[in-house]
Amino acid sequence: MSNLIGTTDYPCIRRDPTPRPGLALIGDAATASDSVSAVGCGWTFRSAAWLADATAETLAAGGNLQRALRSYRRARHFIDKYDALGRQEALAKPPAxxxxxxxxxxxxxxxxxxxxxxxxxxxxxxxxxxxxxxxxxxxxxxxxxxxRGESSITPARQSAGTHERAGSAPAHGS
Structure with missing residues (x-):
C-alpha cells in the first residue's frame, strides 16, 4: 500500500491545436487538464487518429492542408468538452x-x-x-x-459478511 498523492493545483493547459500553418499539436501538447490517469494517453491516440484522418488524403494529393487542419480542429471539440469539465475537477471542490x-x-x-x-x-x-x-x-x-430509508451513499469498503442483507449470498464466496 502506498500513500495517496493528490493536488489542488493541477496544471490545466490548453493550446490551439493548429497554432501555425502546417503545424498540428496532439495529446498533452494541445490539452492537459484531466487529472484521471491515462486519459492524456487516450487523447493523444485519438487526436493522432483524427489528425491522420483529416490530413492523409490531402497530403497525398498535395491539397490544401489548412482546410484539412480545420477538420482536425473540429474533431477535437470532443476533447474540449471534457477539458472544460476537467478544469472544474482540478479545483478539487466537493462534488455538486x-x-x-x-x-x-x-x-x-x-x-x-x-x-x-x-x-x-x-x-x-x-x-x-x-x-x-x-x-x-x-x-x-x-x-x-x-x-425507502436507504442511504444514497454506499460505503466504499465493507468487510465480508458484516453488511449483508438477509437472504443474500455472502460476499466474495466466503
Missing amino acids: LLQRAVRAAAVTNPDIARRVAMFAMRADDPSVLLNFKVAVRAFAGSRLLRL
Missing part, C-alpha cells in the same frame, strides 16, 4: 448535488451506470451523462432511496 445524485443513482439504475461508464471512459460525448433526462432520473432515484 447533481454529481452526488448521479453517482448514487448509478448504483441501482443500470442505464445511468452505463452512462457513467461511457462518460468515465471518455467513450461518448459528455452529454451522454450531463443532460436533463439523466438529471431528473438521478434526483428521482436518490429521492426514492431516501423515502
Whole structure:
C-alpha cells in the first residue's frame, strides 16, 4: 500500500491545436487538464487518429492542408468538452448535488451506470451523462432511496459478511 498523492493545483493547459500553418499539436501538447490517469494517453491516440484522418488524403494529393487542419480542429471539440469539465475537477471542490445524485443513482439504475461508464471512459460525448433526462432520473432515484430509508451513499469498503442483507449470498464466496 502506498500513500495517496493528490493536488489542488493541477496544471490545466490548453493550446490551439493548429497554432501555425502546417503545424498540428496532439495529446498533452494541445490539452492537459484531466487529472484521471491515462486519459492524456487516450487523447493523444485519438487526436493522432483524427489528425491522420483529416490530413492523409490531402497530403497525398498535395491539397490544401489548412482546410484539412480545420477538420482536425473540429474533431477535437470532443476533447474540449471534457477539458472544460476537467478544469472544474482540478479545483478539487466537493462534488455538486447533481454529481452526488448521479453517482448514487448509478448504483441501482443500470442505464445511468452505463452512462457513467461511457462518460468515465471518455467513450461518448459528455452529454451522454450531463443532460436533463439523466438529471431528473438521478434526483428521482436518490429521492426514492431516501423515502425507502436507504442511504444514497454506499460505503466504499465493507468487510465480508458484516453488511449483508438477509437472504443474500455472502460476499466474495466466503
